Amino acid sequence: MPTPRTPGAFWWLWTSSALSNLADGVLKMAVPLVALRYTDSPAQIAGLSLAMGLPWLLVALPAGALVDRWDRRRTMLVANTVRTLVLVVVLGVAMGGHASMAWLYAAALVVGVAEVFYDTTAQSILPQVVGRDALPRANGRLMAAELTANQFVGPPLGGLLAAAGVGLAFGVPAGAWALAVVALVAVRGTFRTPVDASAPRTSLRADVAEGLRFLWTRPALRSLAFMTGLQNLASTAAGAVFVLWAVGPGSALGLSEPGYGLLGTTLAVGAVGGSLVAARVADRAGLTLTLAVSVLASAAMLAVPAVTSQIVLVGASYLAAGLGMALWNVTVVSLRQRLTPDRLLGRVNSAYRLLAWGTIPIGAAVGGLLAELSGIRVVLLASAALTVVTLVLLPAITAAGMGETEATNEATTEQGPDAVTDPVPAVATPGMPVRGAEDA
CATH class of the missing domain: 1.20.1250.20 (MFS general substrate transporter like domains)
Incomplete structure (x- = not known):
C-alpha cells in the first residue's frame, strides 16, 4: 500500500506546533525562576504550576464543545495571539518595575486557558489537514517536533533566558508564539465542521x-x-x-x-x-x-x-x-x-x-x-x-x-x-x- 502523501499545509502546522511547544517549554521553566525575584515561598512558587494546569480541569469540556463549533485554524490563531499579548503585557509591567506575583498568577492562568484551546484544537484539526489515512505518520512527526522543542530545547533555554533577565525570559516565548501565528496564517482553507442547517441549534x-x-x-x-x-x-x-x-x-x-x-x-x-x-x-x-x-x-x-x-x-x-x-x-x-x-x-x-x-x-x-x-x-x-x-x-x-x-x-x-x-x-x-x- 503506498504511503499517503503529506500535504504542504501539514508542514506549516508542524512548524506552528514546534514553535508553540518551544514557547511552552521555555515559559514553564522560566516563570518559576522569574518568580524567585518576587517571593521565596515554596507554596507561592508551586501555585504558578497549579494556575497553568488548573484550566484543564475547569474549561476542558466547554473548550472541546466550542472547538467543534468554531473554525479550528482561527481558534489556534486566537489562542497563540492571546498568549503572545499576555506575555507582552507582563513584560511591559515588569520592565516598568510594577510586576508582582499577582501579575504572574494572572498570566499563568490566561496562558493555561489558551493552552487548553490550542492543544485541543491541534489534535482536532489534523484529520482535516492530512486525511485520516496519513494520521499515524503525521502524528509521529508532530510528536517528535513537540518532544524536541518542549523537553530538549525549551527547559534549558528557559533557564538561561531567566538568568539573563525578565526581558528575554518572556520576550523569547512571546516571539515564538508570534511566529507560530505567522506559520498558521499560511495554512489555507476553512476548518469548520459541517453543520446541518435544518437541525435545531443546541446548547x-x-x-x-x-x-x-x-x-x-x-x-x-x-x-x-x-x-x-x-x-x-x-x-x-x-x-x-x-x-x-x-x-x-x-x-x-x-x-x-x-x-x-x-x-x-x-x-x-x-x-x-x-x-x-x-x-x-x-x-x-x-x-x-x-x-x-x-x-x-x-x-x-x-x-x-x-x-x-x-x-x-x-x-x-x-x-x-x-x-x-x-x-x-x-x-x-x-x-x-x-x-x-x-x-x-x-x-x-x-x-x-x-x-x-x-x-x-x-x-x-x-x-x-x-x-x-x-x-x-x-x-x-x-x-x-x-x-x-x-x-x-x-x-x-x-x-x-x-x-x-x-x-x-x-x-x-x-x-x-x-x-x-x-x-x-x-x-x-x-x-x-x-x-x-x-x-x-
Whole structure:
C-alpha cells in the first residue's frame, strides 16, 4: 500500500506546533525562576504550576464543545495571539518595575486557558489537514517536533533566558508564539465542521454531553481512557518521590543532579526516536501487540530502579520506556482521531484528556502517602504492578475496536460528511503526555 502523501499545509502546522511547544517549554521553566525575584515561598512558587494546569480541569469540556463549533485554524490563531499579548503585557509591567506575583498568577492562568484551546484544537484539526489515512505518520512527526522543542530545547533555554533577565525570559516565548501565528496564517482553507442547517441549534451543555456520551458508549475509546488514566496515576505516584530514590550520596541510585537530568534526557531520547518509527512499527505489529509492548516498557521503567542500582540497566529501561511512550501516544491519538466523527473531535479529545489526566494529582498524593508509610521501593513496585494490571483491558479494546470500526464503516455510508471518512481496521491501527501516558 503506498504511503499517503503529506500535504504542504501539514508542514506549516508542524512548524506552528514546534514553535508553540518551544514557547511552552521555555515559559514553564522560566516563570518559576522569574518568580524567585518576587517571593521565596515554596507554596507561592508551586501555585504558578497549579494556575497553568488548573484550566484543564475547569474549561476542558466547554473548550472541546466550542472547538467543534468554531473554525479550528482561527481558534489556534486566537489562542497563540492571546498568549503572545499576555506575555507582552507582563513584560511591559515588569520592565516598568510594577510586576508582582499577582501579575504572574494572572498570566499563568490566561496562558493555561489558551493552552487548553490550542492543544485541543491541534489534535482536532489534523484529520482535516492530512486525511485520516496519513494520521499515524503525521502524528509521529508532530510528536517528535513537540518532544524536541518542549523537553530538549525549551527547559534549558528557559533557564538561561531567566538568568539573563525578565526581558528575554518572556520576550523569547512571546516571539515564538508570534511566529507560530505567522506559520498558521499560511495554512489555507476553512476548518469548520459541517453543520446541518435544518437541525435545531443546541446548547453548549448539550454539546458537551454529546461528546461525553460518544466517548462513554464506545468501549474501545472508553477503555483506553481508563487504561491511560491508571497508567498516569501509577507513573505520577512513582515520579512524585523518585528524586529521593535517585539523587544524593545516601540514595539508592546515588546520582548527582546532572546525572538525574541525564537520566530524564534518556527517556526523551527514546520518545523522540520512537515517534519517528511509531507508525511503521504499529502498522506491522498491530494494535494489541503495540500497546502491550508500550505498557510493559513503562512498567519496566518503574520496576528496574527498585531492584537494581546498576545505572546502565536503569538507563536502558528509561530508553525503552521512551520508545514505548511514543508508540502508545501515536497509536492511541491516531485511533481516537479515526474512530471519532470530525464534528465531535474537539469534545471527545477534551473528555478523553479529562479522564486520562484527572488521575495525575491523585497519583502524586497517593505516591507521597504510600512512601511515608511503606517506603519508596514499595511505591515503585506497586506502580509497576498497577501498570501491568491495565493489560487486562487490552482484549476488550481490540474486540470493541473492531466492532466500532464496523460501525464507523456503516456511519460513513449512511451519514455523509459528518461521519468518519477513512475507517481503519482496528488490528492494524497505530496510537504517556510526556506528561503521563497520553496520552500519556
